[in-house]
Amino acid sequence: MTPKTTKRPDGRANDELREMKAKTGIVKNADGSAMFSFGNTVAIAAVYGPRKLLPQHLQNPEKGKLRCYYDLASFSVTERKKPGPSRRSSEISFVTGKALEPVIRLDNYPNTVIDVYILVLQADASTRCAGINAAAMALANAGIPMDEMVTSVSIGKMGDIIVADLTKEEEDFTIEKNGKEEKAATDIPIAVLSRSKKISLLQLDGKCTKEDVKEAVQLAKKVSSKINQVQMEALKKVK
Amino acid sequence: METSELTKQRIEELLEKGKRLDDRGINDFRDLEIEFEISNKAEGSALVKLGDTQVIAGIKMGIMTPFGDSPDEGVLMVGAELSPLASDRFEMGPPQIESIELARIIDRGIRESHCIDMKKLCITPGEKVWCIYVDLYILNADGNLIDAGNLAAVAALNTAVFPKLDEENKILFGEFTKERFPMKSMPITVTSYKIDSKFLIDPVQQEEDCAKARVSVNMVFGEEEYIHAMQKAGVEALTEEQIVEVMEESSKQGRKLYNAVQAIVNKYNGSKK
Numbered sequence: 146m147t148p149k150t151t152k153r154p155d156g157r158a159n160d161e162l163r164e165m166k167a168k169t170g171i172v173k174n175a176d177g178s179a180m181f182s183f184g185n186t187v188a189i190a191a192v193y194g195p196r197k198l199l200p201q202h203l204q205n206p207e208k209g210k211l212r213c214y215y216d217l218a219s220f221s222v223t224e225r226k227k228p229g230p231s232r233r234s235s236e237i238s239f240v241t242g243k244a245l246e247p248v249i250r251l252d253n254y255p256n257t258v259i260d261v262y263i264l265v266l267q268a269d270a271s272t273r274c275a276g277i278n279a280a281a282m283a284l285a286n287a288g289i290p291m292d293e294m295v296t297s298v299s300i301g302k303m304g305d306i307i308v309a310d311l312t313k314e315e316e317d318f319t320i321e322k323n324g325k326e327e328k329a330a331t332d333i334p335i336a337v338l339s340r341s342k343k344i345s346l347l348q349l350d351g352k353c354t355k356e357d358v359k360e361a362v363q364l365a366k367k368v369s370s371k372i373n374q375v376q377m378e379a380l381k382k383v384k
Numbered sequence: 385m386e387t388s389e390l391t392k393q394r395i396e397e398l399l400e401k402g403k404r405l406d407d408r409g410i411n412d413f414r415d416l417e418i419e420f421e422i423s424n425k426a427e428g429s430a431l432v433k434l435g436d437t438q439v440i441a442g443i444k445m446g447i448m449t450p451f452g453d454s455p456d457e458g459v460l461m462v463g464a465e466l467s468p469l470a471s472d473r474f475e476m477g478p479p480q481i482e483s484i485e486l487a488r489i490i491d492r493g494i495r496e497s498h499c500i501d502m503k504k505l506c507i508t509p510g511e512k513v514w515c516i517y518v519d520l521y522i523l524n525a526d527g528n529l530i531d532a533g534n535l536a537a538v539a540a541l542n543t544a545v546f547p548k549l550d551e552e553n554k555i556l557f558g559e560f561t562k563e564r565f566p567m568k569s570m571p572i573t574v575t576s577y578k579i580d581s582k583f584l585i586d587p588v589q590q591e592e593d594c595a596k597a598r599v600s601v602n603m604v605f606g607e608e609e610y611i612h613a614m615q616k617a618g619v620e621a622l623t624e625e626q627i628v629e630v631m632e633e634s635s636k637q638g639r640k641l642y643n644a645v646q647a648i649v650n651k652y653n654g655s656k657k
């Protein structure tokens with residue numbers, strides 16, 4: 146095997162996450178809320194519900210509905226983002242819901258909806274992952290029974306190494322090839338259920354082999370317990 | 385949650401005796417706290433807490449072609465998001481009149497007080513000027529979003545810095561100078577809410593729900609004192625005497641608030657030197 150040549154710009158080990166911070170009880174009006182950060186990426190989440198789903202024709206007498214809304218604050222990114230939903234935020238909202246849904250027993254809550262609102266205050270890559278981590282905590286903080294926690298991390302392939310918790314700088318990593326700068330980073334956001342270690346979110350954009358994806362999933366599973374530890378410590382501090 | 389008739393009655397009964405649910409006087413603001421650097425991607429940001437009402441203001445800068453009628457002046461844009469994250473009263477969807485009114489009242493206070501020297505935001509007359517975007521995000525709504533929103537906006541404006549420019553006057557996003565905005569004053573808004581025949585300021589949500597009228601007064605305090613924007617809203621009409629009463633009290637309470645915010649901002653700016 147050839148030795149790996151790429152180094153992470155901030156000197157982290159390949160499986161090292163940025164400093165994580167977590168806190169609950171951010172939004173008093175909400176039934177549950179939390180903040181989760183990976184280094185400079187900060188997301189907050191608020192949960193309202195289970196509450197009556199309106200208009201009534203949307204109600205399902207068999208099970209409740211989980212709705213997620215992901216949004217970037219206009220000032221969370223370097224160039225101002227126009228407020229309001231976009232195609233990107235709509236898709237992230239959708240996959241976030243699917244990442245969380247497997248652990249929530251929605252059949253306990255017929256005809257109702259659980260709304261999860263995620264707002265990214267500061268973005269330095271991995272925003273959907275920080276959002277999912279905050280949302281899972283907010284759901285727990287709202288007292289909604291969950292089979293297990295959801296943890297999320299973006300795994301990346303940067304040059305020839307697989308690393309955990311990409312920053313924006315790493316996401317934009319390029320190498321020189323035939324005298325041209327070429328994108329050499331692959332972003333793979335993954336959500337891992339805390340106990341069963343099942344995968345509830347998997348996206349990928351970039352270029353990598355089947356082996357790379359396998360290694361990425363294994364790395365996500367490995368670091369998920371560290372994320373879960375931070376989540377649980379904050380949840381235990383609830384007043 | 386909607387405020388019950390019983391709570392409304394209780395608020396009105398207390399007010400008769402000059403009292404409030406949380407034991408404040410009728411012209412007392414709740415405790416004010418301001419946190420800065422909410423986002424390190426923003427040119428400036430502030431989180432204002434007035435009791436349980438929490439509002440974040442974030443500033444981003446852009447460069448644009450000036451408007452034809454003011455070729456040597458920068459541009460200001462104020463927006464407000466009443467996200468359902470902050471209250472079960474807010475809904476997803478296009479901006480409602482409540483958020484538009486909120487943004488417009490705050491915009492007018494900042495614009496009409498000329499607290500920003502817009503001429504200093506000109507890069508090349510007729511071609512390139514700075515555009516200041518002030519975006520307000522409500523984090524938790526518990527009454528008096530107008531005054532809290534204005535405080536967040538002025539706190540962010542007074543602590544923001546310019547981003548760096550390259551040789552062609554394009555913004556180097558993510559790189560900041562140490563140069564603060566050309567601020568000349570700090571406008572303060574005080575909104576009075578009329579419940580029965582009495583006025584009170586800085587209501588919590590339940591008190592706000594009892595109000596039949598409100599008057600916002602935006603003022604700049606200096607050696608002289610001027611009003612730069614006002615907004616009367618609500619279903620009840622007011623007498624001339626009532627409007628005068630509101631202005632007098634707003635002036636008194638506004639000056640106290642101005643001193644408090646000025647001290648917080650100066651302390652922060654001092655720590656950054």
